[in-house]
Amino acid sequence: MADQAYSRPAVRGGAGRGGLRWFDPVAAALAGPALILMLIFLIGPMVVVILLSLTDYQLGAASLSFVGLHNYAEMFGDRTFQKSLANTLIYVGVVVPCSVLLGLGAALLIEADRRMRGFYRAVYFLPVMATLIAMAIVWEFMLHPQFGVVNLTLEAIGIPGQSWLQNPSLVLFTLCGIGIWQSIGFNMVLFMAGLTAIPSDLYEAASVDGANRALDRFRLVTWPMLGPVTLFVIVITSIRSFQVFDTVQVITKGGPNKASEVLLHTMYTEGFSFFRTGYAAALTVIFLLFVLALSALKVFVLDKRTHYA
């Protein structure tokens, strides 16, 4: 037979906050493992990464000393970091608007009619599923200057081919292109979820009021209803784009001459190739500040207006 308290209706524990025991063995057994793992793998590391960024720790070194903001000072004076931060911001600035607009366009066009809807949805979503590392290697092959299918196609229609990944002024935008290709389907399904949430009587009401052309329906009903979803998609895509790493690491290694260096790749190189742990921790903190600012925007501004109860 269960403990007397458990057979109480609705919730356990009695009335009022004061009635709750300091230590509840049942709650501890249920939530304890999760709490301990959160402390070890999430909260603890967050504190440690900030502390490490203030030290000169190198992995394997016997000791470490407190160096204050030295790592940050070094970082902001370092050309690689400046280039890396600028490249990351450009990457986000290109990938986010393009993939959000194209994702929205794909969602609207696919949902506009029933014919082949399932086929299009599957095709546009496929890049989201496929292992990015494998597809990055395929893209590198397709972008080969001599026998890559991209240049062969362009030359066939009279446009000169490019050294997409070797030309320092092109390489970052080429990687943006791969990022856009991969994100469209993700944004598309988020928009589709937003579209199906629009009550159909709104469209009927609009058409009673004379909005018969597709463009009017979009302007009067779809767009205002999709507004919050769009903001949500922009923030999520920004966070995802900030985390660009796979394509850079496997295709360009940040080159040529740092032209495609991005924050996470710099952090990876410093932390796990040179084992300058303290310095890499400082890079992580900068990366984290950007992501947290975007996440905070999502949580405090958007979630209130859009999602879950």
Added chain:
Amino acid sequence: MNQELGPIASILRHVVLLFGALIMLSPFIVMIVTSLKPQSEILSADFTLWPKTWYAVENYRAALTSTPLLLYMLNGVIVTVAIFVLQVLVALPAAYALAKLRFRFRGLMFGAVLLCLLIPMHATAIPVYVLLFKLGLLNTYASLILPFAISVFGIFLMRQFFLTVPDDIIDAARIDGMSEFGIVWRVMLPTAVPAVIAFGIFSVVAHWNDYFWPLIAVGDRNLFTPPLGIAYFKLDEAGTNYGPLMAAATIAITPLVIGFLLAQRRFIEGITFTGMKS
């Protein structure tokens, strides 16, 4: 938006969407076609969709024998399944406690869950790496699995779901003498199957495709997951032995793509449903 378009609009829609579909599919087409061709044909300056000489057997055999690709696939299965099982074992009881029990630090714990939702995986990589290094766990399956045993997103998602389960069911189970753990696994889990599946798809896709963490955590080839295996295959072959390389890429993406094609709706739902997590 379920009305049908007129004929002109309909044709325009297909033209635009088919053009887009061609671009979205082109890497997949090139990958598969190249995996069927001999090197001489791959390096020639005219691309044909249909191989002039079929070289599929040779390329796929090379992909499977020059690297232990099947071992990498097996590692991928072990790691993704172990992560998902642990995530469920850890997250479901916690989510139940947060949704249905009243205990002293519930508010604090839920606050911690919300805070942890904001932490990207990359931000904890350095301290977790140092921790595993100190424990001597780098280069083990544990290093690939343990850091992901906790999914605050799973806790959050399941808590939201459990909130909708009526308390009457839980009370009835308690009156029948069921323990709180019994309630989690025999009462709550069966009601939450769709949410668990959606979360599972999200989790498996994320960890099968993950490159960042395995790259950091393991150097021993016997522990490589498919993304690492493919990346090193490219390095070993100097990135120029394209036939076997494309065959290996095809093999690596096949399990998820087949799963997706068989259960499209569930996959899209799973990713959309869980899309709030980045």
